[in-house]
Amino acid sequence: MSWSRALLFASALILGCSGSETSLERRGGPLPTDETGGADSGPIVPFCDALTVIRAKCQRCHQDPPKNGAPVPFLTYDDTQARYYATDMKFSDVMLPAIGNDFMPFVALNTGENPIMPPVESLTVEEKATMLSWLKQGARPEGGTECPP
DSSP: OOHHHHHHHHHHHHHTOTTSTTOSTTTTSOOOBOTTSSBOOSSOOOHHHHHHHIIIIITTTSSSSOOTTOSSOOOSHHHHHSBOTTSSOBHHHHHHHHHHTTOOSOGGGGSSSSOOSSOOOOOOHHHHHHHHHHHHTTOOOTTOSOOOO
């Protein structure tokens, strides 16, 4: 199975996992809850903090043009807010369970007959917390979208 086909298959699986704590039921409904059962009530995460993680760990594949089977680039705030194919969701809606369930970054690219080099790196605990908090808070452009390089 090609990497792009595997990614599409995995996306379909993620969309079917709406009963998890990283539910996609954000629009018109409550924000996903954290492990304690409440909405993410930590400090507001600025978009630029999330973009720092995206640049460090996601843009290796989610660049323009995308590489290694990634479906789209994530270079700007607008990229995270783009419509997820023919749905009412945004890519940020799909990012939440993908990161929360450790599907992304796609470290499976490190295995098989032709592993990519250097290897894909998992998110650190801090990076994952930043991304999940930003996504659970609604993936808003807090602090602006013009981030330093």
